[in-house]
Amino acid sequence: MLKNRIIACMDIQDGEVVKGVNFVDIQRAGDPISLAQRYANEGIDELVFLDITATVENRKTLISLVTEIASQINIPFTVGGGISTQEQAVDLVRAGADKVSVNSAAIKRPELIREIAELLGSQCAVVAIDTKYEDDEWWVYSAGGRIKTSLKTIDWVKQVEQLGAGEILLTSMNNDGTKDGFALDITAEVTDIVNIPVIASGGAGNINHFVEVFSQTKATGALAASIFHYGEVNVSQLKQDLINNNICVR
Amino acid sequence: MIAILKYNAGNVQSVENAIQRLGYKTIVTDDVAILKSADKVIFPGVGEASSAMEYLVERGLDQVIKELKKPVLGICLGMQLMCAFSEEGNTKGIGVFSNVVRKFPPLEIVPHMGWNDFKLLEGDSIFEGIAEADNFYYVHSYYATLNTCTIAVNDYILPFSAALQKDNFYAVQFHPEKSGKIGELLLKNFLEL
Numbered sequence: 001m002l003k004n005r006i007i008a009c010m011d012i013q014d015g016e017v018v019k020g021v022n023f024v025d026i027q028r029a030g031d032p033i034s035l036a037q038r039y040a041n042e043g044i045d046e047l048v049f050l051d052i053t054a055t056v057e058n059r060k061t062l063i064s065l066v067t068e069i070a071s072q073i074n075i076p077f078t079v080g081g082g083i084s085t086q087e088q089a090v091d092l093v094r095a096g097a098d099k100v101s102v103n104s105a106a107i108k109r110p111e112l113i114r115e116i117a118e119l120l121g122s123q124c125a126v127v128a129i130d131t132k133y134e135d136d137e138w139w140v141y142s143a144g145g146r147i148k149t150s151l152k153t154i155d156w157v158k159q160v161e162q163l164g165a166g167e168i169l170l171t172s173m174n175n176d177g178t179k180d181g182f183a184l185d186i187t188a189e190v191t192d193i194v195n196i197p198v199i200a201s202g203g204a205g206n207i208n209h210f211v212e213v214f215s216q217t218k219a220t221g222a223l224a225a226s227i228f229h230y231g232e233v234n235v236s237q238l239k240q241d242l243i244n245n246n247i248c249v250r
Numbered sequence: 251m252i253a254i255l256k257y258n259a260g261n262v263q264s265v266e267n268a269i270q271r272l273g274y275k276t277i278v279t280d281d282v283a284i285l286k287s288a289d290k291v292i293f294p295g296v297g298e299a300s301s302a303m304e305y306l307v308e309r310g311l312d313q314v315i316k317e318l319k320k321p322v323l324g325i326c327l328g329m330q331l332m333c334a335f336s337e338e339g340n341t342k343g344i345g346v347f348s349n350v351v352r353k354f355p356p357l358e359i360v361p362h363m364g365w366n367d368f369k370l371l372e373g374d375s376i377f378e379g380i381a382e383a384d385n386f387y388y389v390h391s392y393y394a395t396l397n398t399c400t401i402a403v404n405d406y407i408l409p410f411s412a413a414l415q416k417d418n419f420y421a422v423q424f425h426p427e428k429s430g431k432i433g434e435l436l437l438k439n440f441l442e443l
Contacts, residue, residue: 002406003365003385040430045365071267076387076428096263098296098389098428121297123361123389166361166389195356197363220364250365250385 003250004214005045005221006238007199008228010035011052012081015061018052019226033068035229040075042235045250047073048101048169048223051081052144059088063095070096078126078169086115093120101126101169104142107149110163117164125167127160129153131186132173138186145173153186154193161194168194169223171201179205182213182222191218199223207233207241214247252441253288255315256280258305259297259327268427272438282314290441291318295327299351299392300339303331312344321443322419329414329421330394338392346419349397354407361391366424368412372401376413376420376439384432386412386424394423
């Protein structure tokens, strides 16, 4: 049986892992390679690395970091942050990334999703979506949550699926950093209308939040950052508790 | 020396890293002489079937692979290209295995992405020390049908070939290079054949 995935996310700035709360207030959390290795040993199913600076001068640093991660880590990982061309996606996959995640650039030019999917396969094309609930609607935000777009989340997820996205990483900005649990409503709504894997993100604070998201939505992955970085939730304990709640995990 | 087939598909780097971590020397190549003289050949791949097959045929690599006498391991797209036909771009395959590759019907989430167990039909040596409850990492939208060469079955939407074997040819749908310690063990078993 296919297992639900527990995914650890690392926001990378200047080669180090950092974690913001509600998309601001950056704190340092350590060296990405040793953290990634620790997670792989503890039973994390996948890793996501997001380059939150994503400037041109940081591209080379990111590529060499990806090369280093790929040489040492034997579980799948996704890399994202500022990817705006097919070539950048190819460079990251060549360096050893299993998937690349696009966000703002795909909002600006949706064809980017199709281009990446056609060249590298749909399984490589992850679309990260930052969504925020405002005025009775879930809206898509771009630029790392700084700019509100006119896209409704429900419309955007349908469009990215049609363009060939292989996976959606859905982050609720309202929940991110709160540790109050995942946004079950929008996650359930999205997983009901698309037929590609959806990773729920934003708000995980304890083990019960993972139980909730896997039992109340069709998300096949759940992502968290700080609670893993700071050891607030132990991965093997999390897996055991999920199994005890009849949720299928590795 | 372990030769890793170089062609227009991604993920060659991850496979090379995994084999090097096990202490073997590798070469990524499409040189026929090297492919023939290597101890083992790995046929990796993530990508689209018809364009990959076109690349192989243009260089005569399809025939070279088929005629290899050394142990060959196809991974993911590599496995699918070793079959007779793929619905992905409606392309002929190399034909080491006579089964065909079809697209998953959209009855559940496609791609089949994540960790999944398997059922072993024959206790082949590449699965030595690996239990059916152990998980490998899969990511694919197309699957190889079952046939007499199927040595391991996975059931997602429908039963399909998780692993194939015929003479010196081995193939797996999952990614051992991304499957943690279990994947490492399978690669080690293959490399020690």
